[in-house]
Amino acid sequence: MTRLILLASLLFALTIPAADKPNVLIFLADDMGWGDISANGNPNHATPSIDSIAKDGVKLDRFYVCPVCSPTRAEFLTGRYHPRGGVKGVSTGQERLNLDERTLADAFKAAGYRTGAFGKWHNGSQWPYHPNARGFDEFYGFTSGHWGEYFDPPLDHNGQPVRGKGYMTDLLTDKALEFIDASKDKPFFCYVPYNVPHSPWAVPQADWARFKDKTIITSERDKAKEEIDETRCALAMVSNMDANIGRVLRRLDELKLTKNTIVIFFTDNGPNTFRWNGSMKGKKGTTDEGGVRSPFFIRWPGHLPSDHVVKEITGAIDILPTLCALTSVPRLGEKPLDGRDLSPLLKKQSAAWPDRMIFSTWGPSVSVRTQAHRLDGQGALYDMITDPDQTQNIATTQPEIAQALTQAVKQWRKEVLGAAAPAGKRNKAGKGNAVDQRPIPVGYREFPRSPLPARDGEPQGGVKRSSGAPNCSYFVNWITKEGRMIWNLDVKTTGDYSVEILYTCPLAGAGSTIELASGENRLSAKVTLGWNPPLYTNQDTIPRPAGESQMKEFRSLEAGTLHLDKGRSVLSLSATDIPGHSVMDVRQINLILK
Numbered sequence: 001m002t003r004l005i006l007l008a009s010l011l012f013a014l015t016i017p018a019a020d021k022p023n024v025l026i027f028l029a030d031d032m033g034w035g036d037i038s039a040n041g042n043p044n045h046a047t048p049s050i051d052s053i054a055k056d057g058v059k060l061d062r063f064y065v066c067p068v069c070s071p072t073r074a075e076f077l078t079g080r081y082h083p084r085g086g087v088k089g090v091s092t093g094q095e096r097l098n099l100d101e102r103t104l105a106d107a108f109k110a111a112g113y114r115t116g117a118f119g120k121w122h123n124g125s126q127w128p129y130h131p132n133a134r135g136f137d138e139f140y141g142f143t144s145g146h147w148g149e150y151f152d153p154p155l156d157h158n159g160q161p162v163r164g165k166g167y168m169t170d171l172l173t174d175k176a177l178e179f180i181d182a183s184k185d186k187p188f189f190c191y192v193p194y195n196v197p198h199s200p201w202a203v204p205q206a207d208w209a210r211f212k213d214k215t216i217i218t219s220e221r222d223k224a225k226e227e228i229d230e231t232r233c234a235l236a237m238v239s240n241m242d243a244n245i246g247r248v249l250r251r252l253d254e255l256k257l258t259k260n261t262i263v264i265f266f267t268d269n270g271p272n273t274f275r276w277n278g279s280m281k282g283k284k285g286t287t288d289e290g291g292v293r294s295p296f297f298i299r300w301p302g303h304l305p306s307d308h309v310v311k312e313i314t315g316a317i318d319i320l321p322t323l324c325a326l327t328s329v330p331r332l333g334e335k336p337l338d339g340r341d342l343s344p345l346l347k348k349q350s351a352a353w354p355d356r357m358i359f360s361t362w363g364p365s366v367s368v369r370t371q372a373h374r375l376d377g378q379g380a381l382y383d384m385i386t387d388p389d390q391t392q393n394i395a396t397t398q399p400e401i402a403q404a405l406t407q408a409v410k411q412w413r414k415e416v417l418g419a420a421a422p423a424g425k426r427n428k429a430g431k432g433n434a435v436d437q438r439p440i441p442v443g444y445r446e447f448p449r450s451p452l453p454a455r456d457g458e459p460q461g462g463v464k465r466s467s468g469a470p471n472c473s474y475f476v477n478w479i480t481k482e483g484r485m486i487w488n489l490d491v492k493t494t495g496d497y498s499v500e501i502l503y504t505c506p507l508a509g510a511g512s513t514i515e516l517a518s519g520e521n522r523l524s525a526k527v528t529l530g531w532n533p534p535l536y537t538n539q540d541t542i543p544r545p546a547g548e549s550q551m552k553e554f555r556s557l558e559a560g561t562l563h564l565d566k567g568r569s570v571l572s573l574s575a576t577d578i579p580g581h582s583v584m585d586v587r588q589i590n591l592i593l594k
Helices: 002-014 048-055 069-078 104-110 168-182 205-209 228-254 316-327 399-417
Strands: 023-030 058-064 114-120 138-142 154-157 160-163 188-197 261-267 296-299 308-315 358-362 365-369 373-375 381-383 440-442 449-453 458-460 484-491 495-504 513-518 521-526 555-564 567-577 585-593
Touching (some): 069 104, 069 316, 104 114, 104 188, 138 168, 138 188, 188 228, 205 228, 261 316, 308 358, 365 399, 381 399, 555 585, 567 585
Parallel strands (some): 058 308, 114 138, 440 484
Antiparallel strands (some): 261 296, 458 484, 484 567, 513 521
16 A cells, blocks of 8 residues: 555656756755854854855754764665664775665656766765665766865766866866756756865865965864864865855856755764864764754745744754655655654744654764753763753753663664664774675676775785775785785676776886686786876875875776676785785776676
8 A cells, every 4th residue: 555655646746847846956065064154153254155045045953964974975865864774884885875775866866857966975886886876867976985186086977987177176066067057947856965174175276375374263162172274274165165056056046947946055964173163062973962963054935934943953864854745756665764854844834843852873872862952972961952062961960851861872772773883893903994794796787887996895914005094095015925905796797897907006016916816716917017106296285184095196907807706705806926025006996897
C-alpha cells in the first residue's frame, strides 16, 4: 500500500506543469562558522549577498549541523542521522553514504527536475557512490573532503578528470551559472557546495589585499588561541564566496527566475579556527554549540515571508522533508526520517510545534540539544536560554533534566550508533583515519573509470602518507621491496582494465619495476621516465596548517592492462626491483574497464 501511495504521489508530481514547479538553489559553505557573516553580527566585514537571502526570506535562528563536513552532507541529502547511512568519518572511505540510502537529488530527478552539483561532494568517489549515481545529472568539483589546490585545480567533471583554470570558488560558480542558463526553461535543482573557508588558506590577491592589514575586532572567548592572519584569510575567502553568490542571485534576476526559485544558504560545521563566533563554546570538531550551530537562510518570494525569524531548534536533517513538502516532490525510499517538515514554521502557521531533541556526534562524544538545554558530550547540562555560551554546568541543580537527557543520549547511542566504531577512529600508525572495511566498487559498464586515490588505500612496509590528513595526501617513502599500497576492491565485472598511475619520481631514481596484483592476476611495469616537479608555490596566501600536504603536478604512468576477476579482492602495488633510492610517489591509480 505504501508503494502504491508513493507511486501515485510521484505521478501527480510529474503532471504539474514545469512552470509551476519551483527551482531549488542551495549554497553550502565549508568550515564557515555561524559568526562569519555580517547578518549574524560579525563586526569585521560585510556579506551583502548572503545577508540578502535572510532579509528577503526566513532565518532559522537555532539551526544545527554536524561537527564536521561529510556527516552534515549525508544528513542534508537523506533527512537521517549520518551514522544510519554508514558515514562515520571524513576520509579513507568512511565518508561514503550507504548505497541503500535515497538522496534529495534522487527525489528531484525522479520528479522531472534537472539536477546539478558544483563543488565539494564528500560522500564517496567511486561509482555508485559518485554524485552522478546519487541523483545528479551534472557534477563538477571534487569528491573528497579536504582539497589541496585552490588555483588551477585538478577536478572531476562527470567522472572524468579535468583541470580548472582560475580560483576554485570562481570556477564552481561559473559552472553553476552555465547549468542554470541551460536549465532556465525547465525546473532545476542546483547544489553549490563551496569549499571555503576550509584550509588551505588561499584566496585571490585582490581579495587578500582588502584583508591582509585589516584590524580585526574580535571577541573570541579564548583570544590567545586566535591566529589573526588565519582569521583575515578566512574572512577574505568568505567575502569572495559572498561575491560569487551575488553573481548567481543576479543571474536569477536576469533570467526572471527569482520568484520561482527557492534559495537556501547554510554551512556544514562550526568555524575551523578560533575566531569570532558570537562567544559560543566550541568550534569545528566539537559537539558544543559553536561546533554545530550554523546559519540557515531560505527565501522564496511570494511563498515565504520576508525578514522572518524562526526561534525553534532545527537541523540539517530537516532540509529533505521540508523541500519535498514545499515543492510537492515525493521523497524516495521508505526508511524513517529523523527530520521534520519545517514548512509550518517557515510560513508562520499556527500549528502546535512540540519540543524535540537534536543529537550531535563526533568521535566518542554525543551531545543533545532541546529548545532550552544542551547536555554536552561529558554530561554537563547548560540552560541555553539564560546561558547560551555554556559557562555554568547546572546538572547538579537540575538533576531531573540531566537524567532525562542522559537517558535520551543512551537510547540514541543504542539505536543509531549500535556497535559501530566511533567516528574518527585512528589507524595503527596513529595518522589519518582507519581504512573503511567496505570494499571499493570497480568495474561498472556505465561508469568504467574507477579512481583509487591514496586516501582510500593503506600504506604498508614503510610507505607513508605525505601528511596526517589523508584526504589530499599521496604515498611517499617507497624505498624498499617490502613497501606497498593496498586497496580493498569489489570487482563488479570480470575483464581487462587499463591501469594509470599518477606519480612523481626523481630523475635519477627512474627504472624501478613495479607489480600490481589482484588474486592470481599480475601486471608488471617499469618506471622508465623520471618526473620530479617542485612543490607548488602559487597556492597559499598564508602558510597552510601543519599536517596538510604541499601539492605538486603528478603525471600519468600508463602501466598496461590488468585482468580482474569478479568478486572481492585486494589490489596491491609493490616493487620487484629498485635500482635507485626510491620507487615513486603515488597519488592515485585509475582502473578503466575496457
